[in-house]
Amino acid sequence: MxxxxxxxxxxxxxxxxxxxxxxxxxxxxxxxxxxxxxxxxxxxxxxxxxxxxxxxxxxxxxxxxxxxxxxxxxxxxxxxxxxxxxxxxxxxxxxxxxxxxxxxxxxxxxxxxxxxxxxxxxxHTNEVRAVDGPKTNRLVVSRNSPPDIGEFLAHELGMELVTMGSCGAKTVSVILGDNDAYVHAGGQYEWDNAAPVGVAQASGLHTTRLDGSRPTYNNKSPYLPDLLICRPDIAEPLLAAAAKYKQEHGSFGE
The missing domain is CATH 3.30.540.10 (Fructose-1,6-Bisphosphatase, subunit A, domain 1)
Incomplete structure (x- = not known):
């Protein structure tokens, strides 16, 4: 080094x-x-x-x-x-x-x-803090491959569903307080979400997979399909709604 x-x-x-x-x-x-x-x-x-x-x-x-x-x-x-x-x-x-x-x-x-x-x-991780303002009641999902679970969660929690491009851009929108949560399911790999997860964690946001577990990195298979980044105060109802979706559909839509 x-x-x-x-x-x-x-x-x-x-x-x-x-x-x-x-x-x-x-x-x-x-x-x-x-x-x-x-x-x-x-x-x-x-x-x-x-x-x-x-x-x-x-x-x-x-x-x-x-x-x-x-x-x-x-x-x-x-x-x-x-x-x-x-x-x-x-x-x-x-x-x-x-x-x-x-x-x-x-x-x-x-x-x-x-x-x-x-x-x-x-x-970046050494200098980032999530904006702690009023809720926007917005849930952001992928613009190019919006997951079905996103619409389900928005309906369950009465949130407005919005779309954006990059995983990093969607994560930053939550850090800045433009959206309350970002949800993804299906088609992501470690390189898609490693940096966003690191920055979101450092900012004080809730950052887990949709089953509530922490994502891990440098796995043999880099496929890491589902993610929840949100304000800490809405993590519990979002995870509960995600569990309900999985129970009804058999998976998160991976």
């Missing part, structure tokens, strides 16, 4: 730098659509890999944009990253895309950063 660059600073700078790369690729206007998204993914992944190889050569890595290898399972420290979460949103000019950088130590997220480049902000 480079002695003058601690884990928190490294996570923050990786999120900052990746955001600048992605904005640069998009803002010059030479690429569009899937070509733009692919270029952003590739360039951001390459830069992050080079930085980690230089500053944390002994750590493992799990990324959406890199081939997974079993070597990471023998590492106590593993960086879990998604260089560009919300590729569709990024490529279409929306703001609800994010950069995810997380460090898992023995299965637990110890440092993380969620970059929101179009907002000019990085939310």
């Amino acid at each position: 480079t002695a003058d660059l601690n884990d928190a600073t490294l996570a923050l700078r990786l999120a900052q730098g990746t955001g600048e790369i992605l904005k640069g690729v998009r803002n010059v206007g030479l690429l569009r659509g899937t070509t733009l998204g692919d270029a952003g993914d590739t360039l951001a992944q390459d830069w992050i890999e080079r930085c980690l190889h230089l500053h944390r050569p002994d750590d493992g890595m799990l990324s959406e944009e890199a081939a997974d290898t079993p070597e990471r399972l023998n590492k106590d420290r593993v960086w879990i990253i998604d260089p560009l979460d919300g590729t569709r949103e990024f490529a279409s000019g929306r703001q609800d895309w994010a950069v995810h950088i997380a460090l898992a130590e023995n299965g637990t997220i110890t440092q993380s950063a969620v970059g929101m480049p179009d907002l000019g902000k990085v939310f």
Whole structure:
């Protein structure tokens, strides 16, 4: 490890730098659509890999944009990253895309950063606090793959259902108090939610899977399909409603 660059600073700078790369690729206007998204993914992944190889050569890595290898399972420290979460949103000019950088130590997220480049902000574990204001009575779910359980929970608790892109963007919306809760079921992997979970936990939000258990990271299978991030004061009724949904449907919709 480079002695003058601690884990928190490294996570923050990786999120900052990746955001600048992605904005640069998009803002010059030479690429569009899937070509733009692919270029952003590739360039951001390459830069992050080079930085980690230089500053944390002994750590493992799990990324959406890199081939997974079993070597990471023998590492106590593993960086879990998604260089560009919300590729569709990024490529279409929306703001609800994010950069995810997380460090898992023995299965637990110890440092993380969620970059929101179009907002000019990085939310990171060493400096984040959830807004403790009046409830909005809104539940946010995926824009591209809204889970059936989301509509069920919103109906059970009398909440308004809203949609957004990136997992990081949805988590940040709860941290900022724009939404009271974020629920997901089906189709997520560790790189999708590791950084958001780390930042949400550090902010004081409730963060579990839909059965109430804590998510763990650097598992052999990175599939981690369900998640609840919410204000602590509404966690109990949301978990109770999720249990009711599972009892009626047999699963959370994974």
